[in-house]
Amino acid sequence: MSTSSGNGTTRWRADVYVTLKPVVNDPQGLAIRDGLHMLGYNEVRAVRAGKFIQLWVEGDDSATAEERVTQMCDKLLANPVIEQYRFTLAADEANLSE
Amino acid sequence: MRFAVITFPGSNGDHDALKSIEMGLGQPVEPVWYRETDLSRFDCLLIPGGFSYGDYLRAGAIARFAPVMESVAEFARRGGPILGMCNGFQVLTEAGLLPGALLPNGSLQFRSMWVHARVERSDTPWTCKIDDGTVLTLPIAHGEGRYYADDETLERLEANGQVVFRYTDPQGHRDPEFNPNGSVNAIAGICNEARNVVGLMPHPERAFDALIGSDDGMKVLSSVLEAGLATAAG
Numbered sequence: 001m002s003t004s005s006g007n008g009t010t011r012w013r014a015d016v017y018v019t020l021k022p023v024v025n026d027p028q029g030l031a032i033r034d035g036l037h038m039l040g041y042n043e044v045r046a047v048r049a050g051k052f053i054q055l056w057v058e059g060d061d062s063a064t065a066e067e068r069v070t071q072m073c074d075k076l077l078a079n080p081v082i083e084q085y086r087f088t089l090a091a092d093e094a095n096l097s098e
Numbered sequence: 099m100r101f102a103v104i105t106f107p108g109s110n111g112d113h114d115a116l117k118s119i120e121m122g123l124g125q126p127v128e129p130v131w132y133r134e135t136d137l138s139r140f141d142c143l144l145i146p147g148g149f150s151y152g153d154y155l156r157a158g159a160i161a162r163f164a165p166v167m168e169s170v171a172e173f174a175r176r177g178g179p180i181l182g183m184c185n186g187f188q189v190l191t192e193a194g195l196l197p198g199a200l201l202p203n204g205s206l207q208f209r210s211m212w213v214h215a216r217v218e219r220s221d222t223p224w225t226c227k228i229d230d231g232t233v234l235t236l237p238i239a240h241g242e243g244r245y246y247a248d249d250e251t252l253e254r255l256e257a258n259g260q261v262v263f264r265y266t267d268p269q270g271h272r273d274p275e276f277n278p279n280g281s282v283n284a285i286a287g288i289c290n291e292a293r294n295v296v297g298l299m300p301h302p303e304r305a306f307d308a309l310i311g312s313d314d315g316m317k318v319l320s321s322v323l324e325a326g327l328a329t330a331a332g
Contacts (some may be wrong), residue, residue, distance in 0.1 A: 004148065012229070015194075024201070024246060025246075027202065027203075027204050027205070027206050028202065036246070060285055076159065076160075076163070079159065081198060081199040081248075082199045082201060082246060088279060
């Protein structure tokens with residue numbers, strides 16, 4: 001299956017990771033850590049929980065797609081007061097999900 | 099004084115807000131659907147509690163982009179009184195109309211209970227009829243109410259007197275036992291620098307009659323009537 005449509009645009013998949021800033025207390029992470037300790041995994045020193053969001057976007061080139069996804073993260077996907085984000089971008093061969 | 103209750107898909111405190119103004123204050127009030135953009139007929143805005151847009155992503159994150167929010171921001175810029183309660187507070191922080199953010203409760207549990215909130219400042223339109231230090235009994239019902247701001251913002255808030263409500267014990271003393279969600283500095287509610295926009299996690303609109311447990315919320319909601327008169331006279 002081709003990743004390009006007739007007009008030359010490519011479909012990209014962005015894997016976005018949103019996590020709390022290191023200074024923000026993460027009670028969910030603490031609860032997971034305690035659960036792991038209860039299972040005997042005492043080597044676990046710290047756990048931070050976050051969100052994983054996948055986007056399928058169309059764009060002419062990776063630079064444009066990257067710029068657009070950055071804007072999406074800044075405006076909606078992450079709250080800069082409490083969160084930070086990073087993402088990877090790859091041409092989507094599988095053409096998954098509408 | 100004409101009140102608007104801004105209503106999003108998933109708001110559930112809108113009728114509480116409408117009733118509190120109709121029955122408690124006897125003032126004209128209308129629900130305003132999130133698609134509306136004309137707020138010119140209103141003197142003040144209430145943003146009610148609930149789970150706008152299912153609280154997906156973050157509480158308030160998606161409501162912030164509803165069409166009505168541009169007009170809400172403009173209303174705020176012009177100095178109009180706005181009160182955000184619970185989800186309304188979350189929406190106002192996400193929209194950048196109030197500083198900081200509301201995180202999941204420290205306990206990771208939804209808290210539905212009565213709390214004590216001390217009024218720290220009477221110099222906002224929503225507290226001007228209440229003496230500083232008054233302890234109000236108000237209900238809370240939220241999973242994401244832990245107020246957070248970075249140290250610099252927090253210092254500025256405290257220095258400017260923007261902390262309007264703080265969780266205390268019934269006598270008005272700060273005590274971690276009486277902080278229901280782990281909010282930093284026991285903050286229950288704040289205002290913007292211009293002081294016309296106030297947000298708080300407790301529900302004044304669910305405490306408008308002793309019959310339902312407390313009428314302390316009326317002190318908050320009725321304050322704006324006096325603030326409005328003061329504006330008109332000034």
